[in-house]
Amino acid sequence: MAETCRQFLADCGVNPDRLALEWASAAEAPRFVELITGYVARIRQTGPLGSADGEVDAKTMRRRLKAAVKAAGARKPRTALGNLAKRLAKENDYSQKAIEKGVSAKILPALRSERIAAEVAMLLDEESMTASELAKACGAEESELEKLLATMVKRGKVREEGGRYAAVS
Numbered sequence: 001m002a003e004t005c006r007q008f009l010a011d012c013g014v015n016p017d018r019l020a021l022e023w024a025s026a027a028e029a030p031r032f033v034e035l036i037t038g039y040v041a042r043i044r045q046t047g048p049l050g051s052a053d054g055e056v057d058a059k060t061m062r063r064r065l066k067a068a069v070k071a072a073g074a075r076k077p078r079t080a081l082g083n084l085a086k087r088l089a090k091e092n093d094y095s096q097k098a099i100e101k102g103v104s105a106k107i108l109p110a111l112r113s114e115r116i117a118a119e120v121a122m123l124l125d126e127e128s129m130t131a132s133e134l135a136k137a138c139g140a141e142e143s144e145l146e147k148l149l150a151t152m153v154k155r156g157k158v159r160e161e162g163g164r165y166a167a168v169s
């Protein structure tokens with residue numbers, strides 16, 4: 001799960017180093033203090049949200065993270081996560097390499113697709129846009145976005161007029 005979050009944060013334009021998952025028991029108070037102190041120092045060094053290398057501006061980040069929350073609740077990514085867990089158990093390979101590979105091959109594409117769809121819907125609720133403008137705003141490839149837009153038009157969620165897309169009221 002942590003690897004999924006790390007990769008998905010990067011996809012959303014958030015520095016994945018902002019995520020940390022460490023274990024400490026109740027009997028390890030000094031270790032807990034050390035972990036928290038180190039994490040806070042690392043975040044202070046990274047700077048405010050939206051200011052680290054590779055991070056998007058605050059407005060874009062808010063939109064992407066809002067879309068990411070919707071994506072995380074979608075069926076496809078949850079199914080992909082369950083399938084990866086089953087495969088790792090079957091192969092008895094829980095190495096970091098196997099987890100990273102599985103997340104990037106199956107889970108991240110499902111999450112990314114759902115995030116971009118949610119983000120497109122948000123953007124088109126505000127104004128009509130071209131596929132190129134939407135791709136740039138969502139951090140997507142135009143080819144990736146054109147497939148998504150075709151599906152959204154087919155399902156009646158979006159309409160296309162003269163190369164511009166708009167939300168269906």
